[in-house]
Amino acid sequence: xxxIRNTPASxxxxxxxxxxxxxxxxxxxxxxxxxxxxxxxxLPPAASAIAQDLQWLHxxxxxxxxxxxxxxxxxxxxxxxxHRKSVGHKAASFHESTTxxxxxxxxxxxxxxxxxxxxTKSVVEMKDxxxxxxxIKVTGMQWKWGYDxxxxxxxxxxxxxxxxxxxxxxxxxxGPKAGQHVDDYLLKVDYPLVVPVHKKIRLITTANDVIxxxxxxxxxxxQAAIPGFVRDAWFKSEKVGDFYGQCSQLCGKEHSFMxxxxxxxxxxxxxxxxxxxxxxxxxxxxxxSKVWAMNDIMSRGEKVYxxxxxxxxxxxxxxxxxxxxxxxxxxxxxxxxxxQIMVLLNGQNNGAMPSWKTLSDTDIAAVxxxxxxxxxxxxxxxxxxxxxxxxxx
Amino acid sequence: MSAVLGHHEHANDDxxxxxxxxxxxVFATNHKDIGTLYLLFAFxxxxxxxxxxxxxxxxxxxxxxxxxxxxxxxxxTTMHGLIMVFGxxxxxxxxxxxxxxxxxxxxxxxxxxxxxxxSFWLMIPAAVLLVSSFWLPGGAIAAGWTIYAPxxxxxxxxMDAGIFxxxxxxxxxxxxxxxxxxxxxxxxxxxxTLMKMPMFAWTWLITAYLLIAVMxxxxxxxxxxxTDRHFGTSFFNPAGGGDPVMFQHIxxxxxxxxxxxxxxxxFGIISQVVPAFARKRLxxxxxxxxxxxxxxxxxxxxxAHHMFTSGMPVTGQLFFMYATMLIAVPTAxxxxxxxATMWQGSMTFETPMLFxxxxxxxxxxxxxxxxxxxxxxxxxxxxxxxxxxxxxxxVLVAGSLYAMFSGFYYWSPKWTGFMYDExxxxxxxxxxxIAFNVTFFPMHFLGLAGMPRRYADYPMQFADFNxxxxxxxxxxxxxxxxxxxxxxxxxxxxKGEKAPQKPWDGAEGLEWEVPSPAPFxxxxxxxxxxxxxxxxxx
Numbered sequence: 047x048x049x050i051r052n053t054p055a056s057x058x059x060x061x062x063x064x065x066x067x068x069x070x071x072x073x074x075x076x077x078x079x080x081x082x083x084x085x086x087x088x089l090p091p092a093a094s095a096i097a098q099d100l101q102w103l104h105x106x107x108x109x110x111x112x113x114x115x116x117x118x119x120x121x122x123x124x125x126x127x128x129h130r131k132s133v134g135h136k137a138a139s140f141h142e143s144t145t146x147x148x149x150x151x152x153x154x155x156x157x158x159x160x161x162x163x164x165x166t167k168s169v170v171e172m173k174d175x176x177x178x179x180x181x182i183k184v185t186g187m188q189w190k191w192g193y194d195x196x197x198x199x200x201x202x203x204x205x206x207x208x209x210x211x212x213x214x215x216x217x218x219x220x221g222p223k224a225g226q227h228v229d230d231y232l233l234k235v236d237y238p239l240v241v242p243v244h245k246k247i248r249l250i251t252t253a254n255d256v257i258x259x260x261x262x263x264x265x266x267x268x269q270a271a272i273p274g275f276v277r278d279a280w281f282k283s284e285k286v287g288d289f290y291g292q293c294s295q296l297c298g299k300e301h302s303f304m305x306x307x308x309x310x311x312x313x314x315x316x317x318x319x320x321x322x323x324x325x326x327x328x329x330x331x332x333x334x335s336k337v338w339a340m341n342d343i344m345s346r347g348e349k350v351y352x353x354x355x356x357x358x359x360x361x362x363x364x365x366x367x368x369x370x371x372x373x374x375x376x377x378x379x380x381x382x383x384x385x386q387i388m389v390l391l392n393g394q395n396n397g398a399m400p401s402w403k404t405l406s407d408t409d410i411a412a413v414x415x416x417x418x419x420x421x422x423x424x425x426x427x428x429x430x431x432x433x434x435x436x437x438x439x
Numbered sequence: 440m441s442a443v444l445g446h447h448e449h450a451n452d453d454x455x456x457x458x459x460x461x462x463x464x465v466f467a468t469n470h471k472d473i474g475t476l477y478l479l480f481a482f483x484x485x486x487x488x489x490x491x492x493x494x495x496x497x498x499x500x501x502x503x504x505x506x507x508x509x510x511x512x513x514x515x516t517t518m519h520g521l522i523m524v525f526g527x528x529x530x531x532x533x534x535x536x537x538x539x540x541x542x543x544x545x546x547x548x549x550x551x552x553x554x555x556x557x558s559f560w561l562m563i564p565a566a567v568l569l570v571s572s573f574w575l576p577g578g579a580i581a582a583g584w585t586i587y588a589p590x591x592x593x594x595x596x597x598m599d600a601g602i603f604x605x606x607x608x609x610x611x612x613x614x615x616x617x618x619x620x621x622x623x624x625x626x627x628x629x630x631x632t633l634m635k636m637p638m639f640a641w642t643w644l645i646t647a648y649l650l651i652a653v654m655x656x657x658x659x660x661x662x663x664x665x666t667d668r669h670f671g672t673s674f675f676n677p678a679g680g681g682d683p684v685m686f687q688h689i690x691x692x693x694x695x696x697x698x699x700x701x702x703x704x705x706f707g708i709i710s711q712v713v714p715a716f717a718r719k720r721l722x723x724x725x726x727x728x729x730x731x732x733x734x735x736x737x738x739x740x741x742x743a744h745h746m747f748t749s750g751m752p753v754t755g756q757l758f759f760m761y762a763t764m765l766i767a768v769p770t771a772x773x774x775x776x777x778x779a780t781m782w783q784g785s786m787t788f789e790t791p792m793l794f795x796x797x798x799x800x801x802x803x804x805x806x807x808x809x810x811x812x813x814x815x816x817x818x819x820x821x822x823x824x825x826x827x828x829x830x831x832x833x834v835l836v837a838g839s840l841y842a843m844f845s846g847f848y849y850w851s852p853k854w855t856g857f858m859y860d861e862x863x864x865x866x867x868x869x870x871x872x873i874a875f876n877v878t879f880f881p882m883h884f885l886g887l888a889g890m891p892r893r894y895a896d897y898p899m900q901f902a903d904f905n906x907x908x909x910x911x912x913x914x915x916x917x918x919x920x921x922x923x924x925x926x927x928x929x930x931x932x933x934k935g936e937k938a939p940q941k942p943w944d945g946a947e948g949l950e951w952e953v954p955s956p957a958p959f960x961x962x963x964x965x966x967x968x969x970x971x972x973x974x975x976x977x
Contacts, residue, residue: 073502075899082900086888089820097820104817104887111807119800122778126796131718131785137945138783141720146779147772154771158764161814166757168816173753217896221503231502231899256590257683259748259823263889268748268819272684273589274677277750294748294823294891296583298590299510302894367508368577397593398577 074227080264081233081290090263093285093310097266099168106164110157172266175280178248180241186251186258186271186293188400189300193239196250200240200320203327206404209303210234214357217303233290236353238307240323242316246282254404255397256298262291262306270295283310298397300357332408334431340415343428347416350409354402355417363421368398373421383429386414387437403438407431457959465560468552470537471957475854476559477534480566482923484526487570489916491519496878496909502899512895513581514573520584521601524701525608526566528839532704533558533615535846536643538854540619542950542957543637545628545966550621551614558615565607572597572604583893585694588675588686591664598668602661609654616647616654623647628949628965628972634728635972637948638721641728642707645735649696649703652739657693660686684749691742699738701835703731705842706773709795711948712845713777716792717784718945723776730769730776737766747818756815763813767806774803789943790864794845797872798838805833808883823893826886832879844871844922849946852938855930856956863926870918877911947973 077083082090092098129135180198184191187206194204213234222228241247251260251271261268265281283289291306311319338346352361355372359365363373372378377385390410393401402410411429418425458466467473494515498506507515537555541548549555573579577595580586591598623644627636636644663674664686673679675686714721721727743751743759751759777799786792808830812818821827844867852858881904890901897905929935938955949968952975953961966975 073899073902075902078898078900082888082890082898084900085884085903086900087884089887090889100816100820103814104811104820107811107814107817111810115803115807118774118778118803122781122796122799125778125781125784126786126788129717129782129784129786131787135783135785137718137785139719140722140783141780142723142725147723147726150775151768151772154768155765158767158810161810162761162764165760165814165816169756169760170753172816172819173756217504219503220505221501221896222899228899232896233898256593257587261823261889261891263820266816266820268822270749272677272750274681275684275750292889292891292894296513296587296590296893298593299508299513299581301513302509302891302896368510396595398595 073222074225075222075231076227076229078229078233078290080288081230092266093264093283093287093289094266094281095284096168096172096281097264099171100266103165103168107161110161114157172279175248175278177246178280179245181248181250182239182241183250183252184239184260184271186253186255186260186297186304187404188255188298188397189293189304191239191258191260191304191306192254192404195320198245199242199317200323203320203323205237207235207237207239207307208353209305210236211353211356214303215361218357230290232303233292233305233307235305235307238288238309240309240311240316240319241283242313243283243286243310244313246280248278248280251277251279255400257295258293258297258304259295260291260306261294262289262308264289264291265308267291268294283308286310286312303357332406332431334407334435336408337430338408338411338428340419340428343412343415344419346408347412347414348420350405350413351416354405355413363417370399372417373423375423378417378423379425381425381427383414383418383427383433384437386418387429387434390414391434391437407434407438410434466556467559468548468556469959470541470548470552470555471854471959473549473555473559474534474536474538477530477537477562480559480562481527481531481534482927484522484530484566485919486923488519488522488527489919491515491522493912493916495519496912498895499897499905500909501906502897502902504896507895509895510581511578513583513893514579516893517580517583517586518569518573521569521580522566523835524584524697525605526562526569528701528835529608529612530562531843532643532646532701532839533612535639535704535708535843535850536615536619539850539950540622540640540643541626542853542953542961543640543948544623544626544631545949545962545968546622546626547960547963549618550626551618554614555618558611558618561607561611565604565611568600568607569604572600575600585690586661586664587690588664588667588681588683589677591686592668592676599665602665605661606658609658612650613654616650619643619647620651628962628968630968630970631972634725637707638710638724638727639704639707642703642710642731645731646700646703649700649735649738653693653696653700656689657697660689660693663689684746687746687749688743691745692739694745695742696735696738698831698834699734701839703735705798705839706731708842708846708849709777709798712791712795712849713780713799715849715943715946716789716795717781717786719780719784720947721776722779722782723772727773727776730772733769734766737762737769741766744813744815744818747815748822760813760815764810767810767813770806774799774806785945789848789861790859790868791845791849791943793865793868794841794848797868798841798845801837801841801872801875802834805830805838808833821886823891824886825882825890825892828892829879829882829886832882836879837875841871844868849943850950851930852942853950853953853955853957855933856938857930857933857935858938858942859926859930860935863921867918867922867926870921871915874911874914874918878908878915879911881905881907949973949975 181196183194190208192206251269253271253273258271267279269279289308293304358369365371390402408431411431411434414429418427575596579597580601582590666672667676673681675681741763744763941951967977969976
């Protein structure tokens, strides 16, 4: 019987490749412009001048390091080949040389200084957030981003940007299947951040709960969003289009599920968008004194639930693991509706259930009513937006 | 023939004071036994940490959540880090120190033999507490091994268990370090000046000082986390006026020297192995001592390179960038010195040398990615991505772990009295090397392309490299199982050729002046040494 040793190595490699090929489904995914490319090897294409500088800097470092690496290991492998006992080489006896030590301390020192000098310019540029055209506050929350336009064209616009609920659900279902083509998987949001092209955008970052980080490679920004603190960063996109990023600081269980989508528009398109948003905001401002009928508020609540709650509590309301079931839950079925409203406004269990006070009174009233009257819960209770408003301090 | 002055040539025999049975291990005060205990403990943790890594790679094999919910996934990434750092790498190096430092300096044992026992046995309840935190309500810590605030303040009871475990582990490390320093400074055989001491002893002397300096800092920051959680303080809790970034400063003031704690003993091992197999003295011994000391001192002033995205002012970014790049210089000097040792030597490539040369090659790759990360602007593009994961696994696995394998193959004949199977050793080396690179090299690409770390699911464009990394990870894990069952276990059970006193003809040092296996008691009276303090005379 042929032993393992006699099988040529090439056979093993083919077998391994085949096993690998069989094991992984062929994903029919394309490059995402403004996002990752399939099997991307290097930094993404730059959309801002800073990102361009960073690409250059990376190539600069990579080439120098590669050159040194190749040189040093050429020497080592040469030595391995020539200075071995089996070819009869006898060991020399030298074991020190002050000159050599000085040389190979000084030369790396000089190389490192040269690298540092080159990098310094970028560090200083990236920190200069003065004279911005537009200032936007970015708030990291568990687990979504809030954007508030503070100064410049569009000031006053504010909204929350959450991962697309369908994508989140797809993740829970085990992910896209082979042949399923979701180029912006886990990068799609409901309301992207919209900014004009060729304008310096200053981002002020903060957070509501834990540290998050706002990270978009195309613009060369990666800024921690720290609760209780404000930090800033800036970018100026030179290209119109869609650009994507993700949260890059561990922030809890949905850390992988709070993407960033920036839509860069031409200046006229941005002006149109800003104007439309202001009008829409006015219309959307739910009147908290409106009195809702059960059917209407239930269908509103169902939407709110799917958008915000289903990812953890499941569409079935059964939760799972540490996540409490809502179907049959004591606080949901309680005759005192303020108990459940409290949970939604303040969170529970140290943030394991986050606070949802950023939702409107109408949204909270709707989702509370929905949970109280859905699945096996049949409380018959109707929570009005005014009830929620009354409980906010 | 007497390698040990005095009458204890049959020290393995029972003279009535060499203990047997369970008491030998529970009440161990012998540095060799305690060394063995640490090594076995470390290997068990390597396996546990390894299983957690495989769970991570299993989930990341394909996009989508197939096996674990994201909260459990975060527990896996956190515990993998904590167990590997505090349960595997650090105790393993302490095991090497216990076995080899007294032998190398001609001392009978460590200075404080009973404290040595306490240092080891403290680790067992700490490790049990840490690992069993998976079964506490809420599961294990899920805040990353770096346990940043305020996320750490949201964790369940396992955070408190982890804090307690870290305190105990820290106490153990501090006591161990005191032991090592006192032993090295006071118990070297006459004639062995510090500048004649083996490099492994030097690197441990320096590492011990680093440990004493920074473990208390970790103790401080985790205590502040504890009081924030339960005793109403607001060190890091912003709602009370606290500063989450201060956590990062204090943590990394510990954390950066910590990573040097995990690599300096590795450097020491390589400095023993390469000269032995090149049959040539270590090039630039004094330079190596100074380089190691420079690395240790510099390691205190670079911590905020882990915080380039936290919002430091420009001057801060620049200072930490410059200081971090500076550390590359003494590290490069060490690499050059090792290669100069090989140069014009007469090399053979038994397994210890394979791992040592492999170390030099692959650790340097990790060193270069570290230099690239040191450039603050580039770091902004790849901070908290898989590029960082690739970097630290190259230096910790292909660095520290390979050095440990090298040291194991080099010294295990002395420990056990048996030679390992050379063919199997080579298989272990090549299998590990290839699998390691298949696992971690693609992560550089993933990081440059923007895949963040500690992610349970990812955009589809990252699928192929993740799949490749997962396959490599399982292969790497299997290689270590092979190592245990086919190399370590046979040696421990006495299968294999009997090892001579000095299996490696180019090796030097007092450990090779005693029989294999080393008798229970060695150097009970200080040996008389030759001029270079490498041989016993008379």
